Amino acid sequence: MKSTVETLSPTRVRLAIEVPFVELEPSLKKAYREIGQQVQVPGFRRGKVPSAVIDQRVGRGTVLNEAIQEAIPQNILAAVREHDLKTLGRPEVDITEFNDGDSLNFTAEVDVRPEITLPDPATIEVTVDEIEVADSEIDEQINSLRERFATLKTVERAAQEGDFVQIDLNATVDGEEVPGGSASNISHEVGSKQLLPGLDEALVGQAAGDSTTFTTQLVGGDYAGRDADVAVTVRTVKEKELPELNDDFAQMASEFDTIEELRGDLRERVTRGKQVEQIYAARDKALEQMVAAAGVPAPEGVVKEEVESRKAAMVDQLERIGASLEEYLAAEEKTEEQIDAELTEAATDGVKIQLLLDTLADAEDVQVSDDEFGHEIVHRAQRAGMAPQQYYDQLVRSGAAAAVFGDVRRGKALAAVMEKIKIKDSAGNEVSLDALRAQNEAEHDHQN
Secondary structure (H helix, E strand, C coil), X not given: CEEEEEEEECCEEEEEEEECHHHHHHHHHHHHHHHHHHCCCCCCCCCCCCHHHHHHHHCHHHHHHHHHHHHXXXXXXXXXXXXXXXXEEEEEEEEEECCCCCCEEEEEEEEECCCCCCCCHHHCEEEECCCCCCHHHHHHHHHHHHHHCCEEEECCCCCCCCCEEEEEEEEEECCEXXXXXXXXXXXXXXXXXXXXXXXXXXXXXXXXXXXXXXEEECCCCCCXXXXXXXXXXXXXXXXXXXXXXXXXXXXXXXXXXXXXXXXXXXXXXXXXXXXXXXXXXXXXXXXXHHHHHHCCCCCHHHHHHHHHHXXXXXXXXXXXXXXXHHHHHHHHCCCHHHHHHHHHHHHHHHHHHHHHHHHHHHHCCCCCCHHHHHHHHHHHHHHHCCCHHHHHHHHHHHXXXXXXXXXXXXXXXXXXXXXXCEEXXXXXXXXXXXXXXXXXXXXXXXXX
């Protein structure tokens, strides 16, 4: 095999490869073996069909095509190693010349990792917003706690928003009962819009024992899209009672003795959360500065693949909730071209950051231990609701294990950068990474 490399841009090369026919012989023999296992010829056992018979049955051209389809990736890999290229994404292959018995000549255009001159992380300075925790935020936390400990009390009055009612429903279309359209003794929060459109409006003002009807459009079943008349009868009306905000509530809802101690703990929790958000904001700004300072280019082929992947994931997610891309575009009042442009911008930024972090990881000689890789697998498996070994086996089968390994390595490179950059808030105070370290340690302990 002979090969030459031509640089097309800082992120793309073209390999010109020539493979003598004699080097194609192993692939050719393998192609004959595999095709021989698939064809049935009277008078020959499966797998024992002579080459000449296979040529007659399926054609010599089919066998040659199968052989070169296997030989091309092997020779691209050999050329990449020969020229010490760091390739990205899938190559685009063009067979320039091939005749039976002659050399195979083809080109392969492929994206490569560009040479990046890294800025010194110690020269990167970022400013983030100062942390402010308003009393109203703590009140919101307290109210959420009170909601969790609320009780329901039966009242002798008409229902209003926020009340809980027990109801019976019966839906009909043109006087005929809708299959599955009846239900008894359903608990429903008035105003939650959890059931049929129009129900909440019909319930307001109805007391226990009252009945009323309303019209709603059905979304499923044989009558989908038709208007249905729904009769609703109220059995009971209950109002939500929140516990009084005092020290007794603090003792019931937490490990604290007083309401002030509880508020103080909630303030600390909210502050820690904002500190982590502050560090994430600093991370994003630091990466943006470093990408700009290094002038990182984005390989077009890799960006294109990433856009296709993100769009496919978006469509899949929409289908899971019973929606389509067209419906999503209509709801967002956007065209598909606008979505493509947004995905391209996000993918371009993401690819640039990956290239920067890979270069940083090489410069810092970042290593990933089996323990670190294992913890990432456990973490991802938990998020996916799978057993770690099952998740890992799936990664190996799909060829994605190396990508996860790369993510862990980039994460370590990023952590090293964050230790070196200067972070201040808008008031001029230095920002510590302690909150993020505490969060990471907590996640690590949770995995164990």
